[in-house]
Amino acid sequence: MASAAGNGAGAAALMVAASILALAAGGSAQLQYGFYRGKCNGTDVEAVVQSIVRARFARENPIVAYLLRMQFHECAVNGCDGGLLIDGPGTEKTAPPNLSVKGYDVIAAIKAELERRCPGVVSCSDIQILATRDAVALAGGASYSVRTGRRDRRRSLASDVKLPSPEFTAAQTVAYFGGLGLSAFDSALLLGAHTVGATRCSAIKSSRLYKYGGRPGATDPGMDPSYAFLYKNNVCPNVPSSDNNVVFLDDQWSALKVDNHYYKNLQKKRGVLACDQNLYKDGSTSSIVDLLAKDNGLFTSLFPKALVKLSEVKVLTGTQGEVRKVCNRFN
Numbered sequence: 001m002a003s004a005a006g007n008g009a010g011a012a013a014l015m016v017a018a019s020i021l022a023l024a025a026g027g028s029a030q031l032q033y034g035f036y037r038g039k040c041n042g043t044d045v046e047a048v049v050q051s052i053v054r055a056r057f058a059r060e061n062p063i064v065a066y067l068l069r070m071q072f073h074e075c076a077v078n079g080c081d082g083g084l085l086i087d088g089p090g091t092e093k094t095a096p097p098n099l100s101v102k103g104y105d106v107i108a109a110i111k112a113e114l115e116r117r118c119p120g121v122v123s124c125s126d127i128q129i130l131a132t133r134d135a136v137a138l139a140g141g142a143s144y145s146v147r148t149g150r151r152d153r154r155r156s157l158a159s160d161v162k163l164p165s166p167e168f169t170a171a172q173t174v175a176y177f178g179g180l181g182l183s184a185f186d187s188a189l190l191l192g193a194h195t196v197g198a199t200r201c202s203a204i205k206s207s208r209l210y211k212y213g214g215r216p217g218a219t220d221p222g223m224d225p226s227y228a229f230l231y232k233n234n235v236c237p238n239v240p241s242s243d244n245n246v247v248f249l250d251d252q253w254s255a256l257k258v259d260n261h262y263y264k265n266l267q268k269k270r271g272v273l274a275c276d277q278n279l280y281k282d283g284s285t286s287s288i289v290d291l292l293a294k295d296n297g298l299f300t301s302l303f304p305k306a307l308v309k310l311s312e313v314k315v316l317t318g319t320q321g322e323v324r325k326v327c328n329r330f331n
């Protein structure tokens with residue numbers, strides 16, 4: 001009896017899980033290429049997004065890093081639903097890992113222009129995905145198509161924000177992305193976003209330079225000694241005032257270019273965050289790193305595919321959610 005009830009409960013849980021999966025698939029299945037064609041009073045929505053991103057990129061190249069990171073922090077928390085954009089106490093934006101996310105103003109500028117041309121039509125969540133796509137192409141990555149038709153969620157809670165730790169092992173990183181429906185290959189490709197942008201010394205001072213493994217004075221042996229020397233003596237000296245000094249995630253000359261140089265650095269133990277370097281420690285991901293390090297064309301063509309998969313995680317479509325009037329407030 002007890003076991004029959006147990007089986008019943010198990011079957012029900014499976015059905016619920018299956019329907020949740022179907023719903024999730026249903027959302028992304030309703031996305032379409034060119035969803036906004038003919039819906040914005042003669043305006044080419046994607047062209048408007050592109051022109052604003054292009055103008056911003058011309059004055060501020062790092063916008064590509066801001067938007068890529070924003071796409072990740074957006075899509076990994078309840079899906080690509082605009083939840084990160086909401087202002088106010090206790091929203092996703094206020095969660096510690098999101099405090100250093102930037103680029104909200106470019107999303108707001110695009111939204112304002114599109115609202116002027118066709119009010120209530122283009123969602124903030126689609127603007128995020130289109131803008132990131134355009135910035136990647138401007139920074140040397142491939143041009144790629146994305147499907148649109150996402151809707152904005154009426155939920156944004158800091159307590160929902162569970163983002164990965166920069167100290168993650170490769171297995172933890174792969175498991176994390178697995179939870180979003182992405183593969184080990186996708187995980188290694190997505191961390192390739194660290195080919196652009198920067199962090200601060202505080203992210204590596206204790207974990208890698210001065211207190212590796214919790215041992216005072218210890219430096220991560222997994223870091224190229226010449227880079228460790230450079231960081232310790234130049235960029236991130238062991239004084240509190242260096243905490244906010246900038247550390248490029250890829251070599252400085254390549255830090256604004258979407259290319260495979262990040263993987264070449266991992267092969268040389270020059271990954272900046274522990275989670276980056278760990279991709280080359282673990283057999284299951286190190287072969288992927290080798291593959292991507294040797295062929296920039298391969299990285300350039302596959303990186304967008306992983307971004308597209310990320311951009312379709314748990315989207316709302318159809319009559320779900322809403323199309324916000326402004327991106328930082330629910331309607």
Ligand code: HEM
Pocket residue numbers: 062064065066068069071072100102164165166167168173190191193194196197198199200203249273275
């Ligand atoms: C295990 C997964 C990941 C971890 C632990 C991680 C962690 C971090 C950390 C700690 C920073 C530095 C933030 C700061 O100092 O303000 C950073 C920056 C960045 N991350 Fe990630 N990240 C991960 C995956 C991703 C993914 C999937 C993307 C995009 C597809 C991404 C894009 C970026 C970019 C572009 C920056 C630089 C931002 C800037 O310059 O403002 N990251 N990441």
